[in-house]
Structure formats: C-alpha cells, structure tokens
Amino acid sequence: MALAKGLGGGFPIGALVGFGAAAQLLQPGQHGSTYGGNPLATAVAGAVLAEIEDAGLVANAALRGAELRAAIAGMASPLVAELSGRGLLIGVVLTRPVAKEIVAAAQERGLIVNAAAESRVRLAPPLIIGDAEVAEFTEKFAAALAAVAASTPTGATA
Amino acid sequence: MNASTFTTRFRAAMMPTVPSPLAMLSHGKGARVWDVEGTEYLDFLGGIAVNALGHAHPVFTRAVSAQAERLAHISNYFASEPELALAERLTRLTGGDAVYFTNSGTEAIEAAVKLARRTGRPRILSLTGSFHGRTMGALSLTGKPVLQDPFRPLLPGSSRSRRPSRRSRRRWPTTSPPSWSSRSRARPVSSTCRTATSPPREN
Incomplete structure (x- = not known):
C-alpha cells in the first residue's frame, strides 16, 4: 500500500506499507533513501495522523463531504452531470468541457478549486472544514457555475 | 508584487513544467489562503489533497518547530523515535506488517x-x-x-x-x-x- 498526500499534512513524506510476505521482500542494501523516514518528516506525520484520529476528522470528512454533495446537487446546474469521489475528495463531473472556465470564475470570487480534467472539477478541501466553509463554498461555487453556464451556451464549447 | 512580475520571474527561473501559476500565495490559515496582494481565497484544493489539517494548524506548526529544534535529519544509518512511532501507527491503521518511508x-x-x-x-x-x-x-x-x-x-x-x-x-x-x-x-x-x-x- 503506497501512501503520501495528506500523510504529512503538507510536509513531504510518503510510505510503502508491506503486508505479509511482501513486508520482507526488500532486503538490506536493496533499496534506501537518504531522507526517507527522517525524524522531522516522521514527527510531523505522526502529529498530523494523531490529530486526524483525536479530532475525529475522518468522521468530519464524511459529514462535510455529504453536505457538499447535497449543496452541489441543490444548485441544479445544467453543467453538473454527476458527483464522484469519497468523503471530501469530490469530482464534479461536467456535462461540458468547461472545468478551466469554472476554476477561473471561482477564483475571481475568492474560491480555489481545481480542473482535474477538461470536464471535471476536483474538490479536496482540508478535513477541518465546518459550517462556515461549507456555506461560503456553496455561495461562491453556485455563482461560478451560473456565470459559466450563462457565458457558454450548450454546444458552444465543442 | 503584481501578477505580471511574478509570472515573469517564474518563467525566467523555473523549468516550464506547469502553466503560469494561478496566483502568488503569501500565507494561509485553516481553509483560507492569501495572495501577495492581500486577496483572500477559500482553499478547496488543499495543495492537491495534501493539507489535511489546513494551513498553519497549531498541531502542524508545533510538530515542525519542536522536532526541528531537537533533531531534523540523521540519514538511514540511524533510527529515531518519531520514525518507529509512525511506522507502528501506520501498521496499526492499515493492518500491514512493515513500512518503508519515502519523501513522496x-x-x-x-x-x-x-x-x-x-x-x-x-x-x-x-x-x-x-x-x-x-x-x-x-x-x-x-x-x-x-x-x-x-x-x-x-x-x-x-x-x-x-x-x-x-x-x-x-x-x-x-x-x-x-x-x-x-x-x-x-x-x-x-x-x-x-x-x-x-x-x-x-x-
């Protein structure tokens, strides 16, 4: 199992976890890293994971992810085809390849989202978000979707 | 610093592996970041799904500063308590048996x-x-x-x-x-x- 991304909460660190016999396949001298596992990176990752567990952030991700999905569905935008992902990693699958336009429209309104592909906007907010962030996202993302829907009529962006 | 200035510097000094940056960011707190001109953004990208605790979370900043004051880097010729504790935490969380650490x-x-x-x-x-x-x-x-x-x-x-x-x-x-x-x-x-x-x- 390969891990990285949120493991260090912003401090660069990754890990490979071996299961069963696979845990013993790499023998002394067969692989190595000067920096890998250094005290600074592992101390930070340990603190980040402890906070995720102690503060119940996995449960918060599930809760806020459901709220965001409901909010986006509630926008009833003609640009949104479906929602994918899990928890707070959300893919907004679009009916047209206007992800970059949506990202730009959102940024103009003070919201950073990401064009993972031409027809997909990716949301990956921190696991700590609460009511205020969900409400602000809802207002700004709805406005961005509306602006792009108004400026790119169906069929105009083939 | 205006947009054209950082874009020009970026193009001059950085390999062109990415398009022009969307903004030049200065600092963050929680789910918010500010650019160098003071514009505030709600950050729903999180450094591409990395900033689990958001920006400048006290747990993160305390961990970085406390460990940096104590011992930052020792090479893989040595072991450290944070390294073993994280390996043990990861085997507990994943059900795995042993861990190899990387930087990415x-x-x-x-x-x-x-x-x-x-x-x-x-x-x-x-x-x-x-x-x-x-x-x-x-x-x-x-x-x-x-x-x-x-x-x-x-x-x-x-x-x-x-x-x-x-x-x-x-x-x-x-x-x-x-x-x-x-x-x-x-x-x-x-x-x-x-x-x-x-x-x-x-x-």
Missing part, C-alpha cells in the same frame, strides 16, 4: 515497483486512466498515454488494464494475484480518471 507518493510507488520485482514475477498491472506519479517507474504505471508518450520506452513488464468492471474484477483478484503478475494494484478513488483528454495538472 511517486517514490512510494517506485519502492513498490522494486518490491514487486523481488517476487520474481515480471509483470506489473495498473488501471487505464490511473495516476501513480511522474518518476519513470511510477509513470510507467500511470495509465495516461498523454503523460507517458514523450518518455517512452516505459518500464519493461508494465501494462494497463481497463477500469475494473464486474467481469474484469474476476481477472483482478485481490487476494491471490495471477502468477504471471507480481501484483495487482487498484486505486479505489481516482480524482482524475474518466474525462482526461489533455495533460492534467497534478503531482
């Missing part, structure tokens, strides 16, 4: 590729449309021809399979990989699959 996800995949080679089985399968990283071994598993084609030849033995349907799941056993393949790897949640038709911006 793509390096974790590289380690997995070398580990897979040690099984003596030559093939490594990955999913069409998947993203596993940009270094040469990981890129060979990343199922996006647009990212791979400029860098062929890829790692010998690497090949792609379609996204698992009910039928192909039978061909992708999770408990006993086919003897020809060293292992099957599948990422259950992909944030970039399906609709990518141009090089996605990701790391």
Whole structure:
C-alpha cells in the first residue's frame, strides 16, 4: 500500500506499507533513501495522523463531504452531470468541457478549486472544514457555475 | 508584487513544467489562503489533497518547530523515535506488517515497483486512466498515454488494464494475484480518471 498526500499534512513524506510476505521482500542494501523516514518528516506525520484520529476528522470528512454533495446537487446546474469521489475528495463531473472556465470564475470570487480534467472539477478541501466553509463554498461555487453556464451556451464549447 | 512580475520571474527561473501559476500565495490559515496582494481565497484544493489539517494548524506548526529544534535529519544509518512511532501507527491503521518511508507518493510507488520485482514475477498491472506519479517507474504505471508518450520506452513488464468492471474484477483478484503478475494494484478513488483528454495538472 503506497501512501503520501495528506500523510504529512503538507510536509513531504510518503510510505510503502508491506503486508505479509511482501513486508520482507526488500532486503538490506536493496533499496534506501537518504531522507526517507527522517525524524522531522516522521514527527510531523505522526502529529498530523494523531490529530486526524483525536479530532475525529475522518468522521468530519464524511459529514462535510455529504453536505457538499447535497449543496452541489441543490444548485441544479445544467453543467453538473454527476458527483464522484469519497468523503471530501469530490469530482464534479461536467456535462461540458468547461472545468478551466469554472476554476477561473471561482477564483475571481475568492474560491480555489481545481480542473482535474477538461470536464471535471476536483474538490479536496482540508478535513477541518465546518459550517462556515461549507456555506461560503456553496455561495461562491453556485455563482461560478451560473456565470459559466450563462457565458457558454450548450454546444458552444465543442 | 503584481501578477505580471511574478509570472515573469517564474518563467525566467523555473523549468516550464506547469502553466503560469494561478496566483502568488503569501500565507494561509485553516481553509483560507492569501495572495501577495492581500486577496483572500477559500482553499478547496488543499495543495492537491495534501493539507489535511489546513494551513498553519497549531498541531502542524508545533510538530515542525519542536522536532526541528531537537533533531531534523540523521540519514538511514540511524533510527529515531518519531520514525518507529509512525511506522507502528501506520501498521496499526492499515493492518500491514512493515513500512518503508519515502519523501513522496511517486517514490512510494517506485519502492513498490522494486518490491514487486523481488517476487520474481515480471509483470506489473495498473488501471487505464490511473495516476501513480511522474518518476519513470511510477509513470510507467500511470495509465495516461498523454503523460507517458514523450518518455517512452516505459518500464519493461508494465501494462494497463481497463477500469475494473464486474467481469474484469474476476481477472483482478485481490487476494491471490495471477502468477504471471507480481501484483495487482487498484486505486479505489481516482480524482482524475474518466474525462482526461489533455495533460492534467497534478503531482
């Protein structure tokens, strides 16, 4: 199992976890890293994971992810085809390849989202978000979707 | 600093691996970041799904500063308490048995590729449309021809399979990989699959 991304909460660190016999396949001298596992990176990752567990952030991700999905569905935008992902990693699958336009429209309104592909906007907010962030996202993302829907009529962006 | 200034500096000093940056950021707190001109943004990208605790979380900043004051780097000739404690935490959380630490996800995949080679089985399968990283071994598993084609030849033995349907799941056993393949790897949640038709911006 390969891990990285949120493991260090912003401090660069990754890990490979071996299961069963696979845990013993790499023998002394067969692989190595000067920096890998250094005290600074592992101390930070340990603190980040402890906070995720102690503060119940996995449960918060599930809760806020459901709220965001409901909010986006509630926008009833003609640009949104479906929602994918899990928890707070959300893919907004679009009916047209206007992800970059949506990202730009959102940024103009003070919201950073990401064009993972031409027809997909990716949301990956921190696991700590609460009511205020969900409400602000809802207002700004709805406005961005509306602006792009108004400026790119169906069929105009083939 | 205005937009044209940082864009000019970026183009002059940085290899052009990404388009012009969207903004020049200065600082953050929680789910918010500010650019160098003071504009505030709600950050729903989180450094591409990295900033689990948001920006400048006190747990993060305390951990960085406390460990930096004590012992930051020692090389892999030595062990440290934070290293062993994190390895133990990860085996507990994942149910795994042993951990190898890297500096990034793509390096974790590289380690997995070398580990897979040690099984003596030559093939490594990955999913069409998947993203596993940009270094040469990981890129060979990343199922996006647009990212791979400029860098062929890829790692010998690497090949792609379609996204698992009910039928192909039978061909992708999770408990006993086919003897020809060293292992099957599948990422259950992909944030970039399906609709990518141009090089996605990701790391």
